[in-house]
Amino acid sequence: MKSFRILNRNIRDSFKSVFRNFSLSLASVSCTTITLIVVSLSIMLSLNVNNFTDIIEKNVTAVAFLDSDIEPEQIEKIYDKILTLDNIECGDVINKYCENVQPMDKMTISKEMMDSSDVLKRVMGEWDREESPIQDTIQVKVVDINLMSKTAKEIEQIDGVDIVKYGAGTIEKLVSTFVVVRKISIVAVIALVIVTAFLIANTIKITIMSRRKEIEIMRLVGASNINIRLPFIFEGLILGILGSIIPIIISIYGYTTIYNHLDGHVITPLIKLIPPTPFVYYISLAIVVIGMVVGMFASARAVRKYLKI
């Protein structure tokens, strides 16, 4: 009962002192708000860059060109062999064919080419399967893009496969660029969170330093250290929550508006944005948690300084 009374008082006092020290609270909340907006934007940007690179990586396709004189039944055998390779993952094979491994018959390719141009139609229209210089292909998507060259070599060794093309050189460059971009974005977010933590911590520290007298009195009248700390920790928590309100609103409405305005992609349909739901809610949760945790720790640390003798 007594502990409950003390806790109750601590929470009540925390709310009171947020309003009593209004100008300092406002300074803390403003600082928290501004820094959390920056953090929120950087997290959203970083996650979108990661999402975009993931999509690109998943869509990189290798094409196995089969020998010109290959028989249709042999294509099936090659197809089955490709499925057994390590870096190819198919999950449930629906309608016989795997989503990540798609055979393309040379006649189908010819038809597509002829449909796209009258000139091609005139030239290619006369070719039958035997005469066509076009090769049958199997399109392959790999699980790990870093192992693309190894998988390509393995496919090439299968009997009946002429050559495998996957944009050698370009892919490696793309992968290494993505690795760098991801690293930069993660480092930037971590750095920003740390800077934010320091900024918020310092502002809250100043708020608490100005109330040194209050802490001194609490100690003099026999309040235990935890009883002195608790109201300040709650206060830090309240300031953190208040400071995260505007960043959350900006994240939810800002991101959703931008997403709708751009139809879910930037510049080309290839660069897709993460759909707002539930993305913005996760971001909001992260923002409020950062605000709360930093607020609480900053207060606890600032008070601790005055509890040492």
Next chain:
Amino acid sequence: MDLIMIRDVKKTYKTGTTAIYDLNLNIKKGEFMFIIGSTGCGKSTLIKMLYREEKPTSGKIIVGGLDVGKIRNRKVYKLRRKIGVVFQDYLLLPNLTAYENVAYALEVLGLPKEEIHTKVMKVLDLVGLKNKAKQYPNHLSGGEQQRVAIARAIVNGPKILICDEPTGNLDPKTSMEIMEVLEAINELGTTIIMVTHDIDIVKKLKKRVVLLDSGRVVKDYKAGEYKNEKL
């Protein structure tokens, strides 16, 4: 049995300055004692060690059965609940009324509201401020603010009241009024240790007087013995 026992206490600060040398002192329960001495003689260091704002470098200080030097930081509050402290600059919270300032000391202990009200009104009556309970510190005179500080220091019934120059900012008449309040508190059984520069008060009250000089007790006058000693 002595309420406070100080044995061979020495205090050297981190800066290397020694404020107290081999100090021995016994204070009985219910005693009223003045500590006098010139500036820098170690008066404040001595009383700070009593309520564990400072730790003795060597020696032993026993306050109400607690070995002050051995109390851990997080247990200091147990000692503080046995001691009330009053300062020259009152140390009141400006945004709380006189009543709230006094009640504050009981709220941190988690007492029920009704009990707080009864106790606060009782001490405000004792210091003569019952009718000014709702006033804020800046609406009170220096003497009244000091009374609020005294009320706060004694509201949870400490055994010892330590006063660090409580009349330092007050005129002679108001100072005497504060002394009357302190005497009344002492008569109720609270041991009072008061640091002061005001020799007139010391002479008038005829209590035990300890004279400090350069961190040492140079004279310990029994009640009524102190006549006129230059500081």
